[in-house]
Amino acid sequence: MRKSKPVTADPSKTINIWDNLPDFPVLSSKPKAWSGILVEYYHHLANELTSPVLSQHLITLNFGQPYNLVQRLDGRIYQAQVPKGSIILTPAGQPGEWIWDNEVDVVHLCLEPEFVAKVATEAVEGGSTQIEILNSFATPDPQIQQIGQLLVAELESEKLGNRLYAESLANVLAVHLLRNYGTVKQTVQHYSGGLSQLRLKRAVEYIQEHLEQDISIEAIAAELDMSSYHFARLFKQSTGLAPHQYLIKCRVERAKELLLQGEMAIAEIATQVGFYDQSHLNRHFKRIVGVSPKIIQQNSKNVLWISSNVQDCPA
Template sequence: MAHGPEFSVEDTHSFLEAENMDISRTSLGLGWRRAFMSVQREGPHKMHFRARSDVLVNVVNSKTVKGRITVDGQDYPIEGGPGTITIVPARKPFDLVLENTVDTTHLYIRRKVIDQVISSMFSEGKRDVEIKFCPATYDPVLEHLCSAVRLGLHEASRASAQYVDLMLHGVAAYLVRNYSAADLSTEGVAATLTERQVLRTREIIEARLADKITLADIACEFQLSSDHFGRLFKRASGVTLYQFIIRCRVDRARTMLAETAMPIVDIAAECGFADQVHLTRAFGRIVGTTPAAYRRSRRGS
């Protein structure tokens, strides 16, 4: 059994004191120091919950939840079936109105577990990462992670408590990655794109000029977040990805104007412009003349 005080009921929001709570299992007596978990059928009820020092993850196990939660004076609906997740950050009081009966799991994670994960993910000195409030989102990955922690409720042993500690780090890492403002992509990676990556970016764009191209589409090719790729690309090329795409489209239009007799309106569509007017504006800004004038000049007329 793990040494040290357990994570007690007094450290939670006191859900167990709410009306219509039928508790089927808790982590009390299992030696959990870094988390508290309860499994219950709850509601309907209406309560105010004062701020606590740790993070709460509420998972709907079965039935459909219906209610609302008030945080920082703003009401948020809570509706959804199994797998619906609500996350309450540390130091955040709230009011909850639960309108029906629903089966849930409550998982509290010590803030110091979050801090340990942050320390392992980020360079030294980055300690201000906060988990965000999130009402009623469907997240099957987080649901399965919480279900894995629930396995530890069935055995009071040192091995089981150690298993729970390991799983909690996984849950905490997932929360930091997906429910905080942290940008993991900036940690431990290159400060700019290589020349080959810039060339590859152009290849991808030119292969899809007639289609809608988004920053997310290109970033995915390099397994980077959109924001991080956008910063790296501008640092490497001196222009934003959007500006670069427009230049690629104008370059293709120049070639087609000089080498084909295709109508300008068709060239605009072929190069991914919304219409001929869009092409003309971009062409004039980059080339300094109109598509028609450019075609005449290239043909010597």
Template sequence: MPEEKALTIDYSQKDAASTFAPKPLLSSQQAGWRNIHLAHYQLPAIEVPEIYNVQHVIVIPFWKQPVEVELIAEGKRYLTQHDQKETALNCIEVLPAYVPISSKCKQEIELMHCYLEPTFLAHAAHESVNPDRVEVKLALQAPDPLVCQIGLALRSVLETDANNSYFYAESMATALAAHFLKYYSTRKHFLQEYEDGLPKYKLKQAFEYVAAHLHQDVSLVEISEELGISQYYFCRLFKKSTGMSPHAYLIQQRVERSKQLLKQRGRTINEIAVECGFANPSHFAKCFRRYTGISPNQFRMM
């Protein structure tokens, strides 16, 4: 159990890090994400007291000058030297949940944090992994372009379409969880691969679920629970069956539904956007143009 003197930080809560860090430049706090959270910081010289993180913390730093960081994890001291070469190599750091950690840095730094929920990680591929045996190890200065790409993709969706980013964030969290089970677990986990896609009846079940919930904030967790499989295998098998990710299929179906409604002259563009599950008319127009090559208004005039 955490000692009383240590801070327990739950990054799913608003302003969780405000006791030792300034407000982030960008945060997923208002986007409604559940299994993964993100914050982009510009930090002054800082000393973080001993804390217990409720989530696994993935640090994606943007080193712009030589920096020395002192980290103490479970009583062991790590003194690391950083510079721009690490940024070029896409180096990350992984701080496991519920491990006592303190740190000190004497220079200003810019970095991004991804916070991954331990329960989500443990159950992301439950067909292949015993959830009770999932533990994450500390990693410092680890080159990992995939994790950096996922972090940057999540930041991009927050910057451009935060209000409609929940399903996309879940998809990225699932990919990140599978990667962590393979490379950052204290035990070796082997995720089974399937040559075939979903059985026809389960694929039909997935299609029907999406169709019935197009106007809602569709959850990847809820779809996979409906089918009785993990998020990881649902995403993998769905793509094998359809040639597209669940997120891409969801957007495609929303666009197809909007095309039907655009033929009904009594409905406004705003009403159609809401009914088809788009966050706003701007997001609707962007997705519609991506799939059709024209705007909703141009389609309506055809």
């Protein structure tokens, strides 16, 4: 069994400990600069790690085979086998030590405390800012496992629109932490009724005007003078689609319009409406319309049949 040199970070600093690991991440969201969250996929050798105070709430999700872990945290020792899909949750502001005995595949989900506090202020009745996240050790959590899988898929895809989707998932993850691992006394609110017609119209106009860009959920919410948390939930209630799903649908609709004009190549249309490449357009177009863009282009004279297969984005 290979074993890396133990890592001990500078105890005088509050840090993101994963910046000090000898391993390099297989995947990382750093270049994408997602708001509030850092996602990194690592293959760690057997190792031990001593950390001073963490600057972020750290969720370590086991993506591979079970491994044995010893954790020293807040004066206590925890020891267990960590099954696939289980998490180690270490709150910001705590020092710790970890020892694992095998090679592991893990995803580190690092949430900024300010981001979690902001979500709490937006989502909790009374706007509570007294938030404490509790540590959790070798805990199965299917919802975090699913969120982690979706975020890793976004890192692997390299497609436009990832930012909107990833930041939506980060909001969901923060609310999940508040509900299940937080000391918030108030009940996380559930909102109903959807957006007003005026706000919905403004949101749709903003999306349609920025189809070719990697739109962030914060940008749309700011346009409506709303929080990201409220906007995402009310938008879905109004449209039946999450913002990132609606964005894809509008891109497909715009692509359909350009295909009917018959003046541009499919690859050119794909990039103009915000898809990463032609194959990215093909996949979503066929899923929504039922046929490929090429078939639409070849049958562009039959406008009535084509239009009946895609519901227009409301203006």
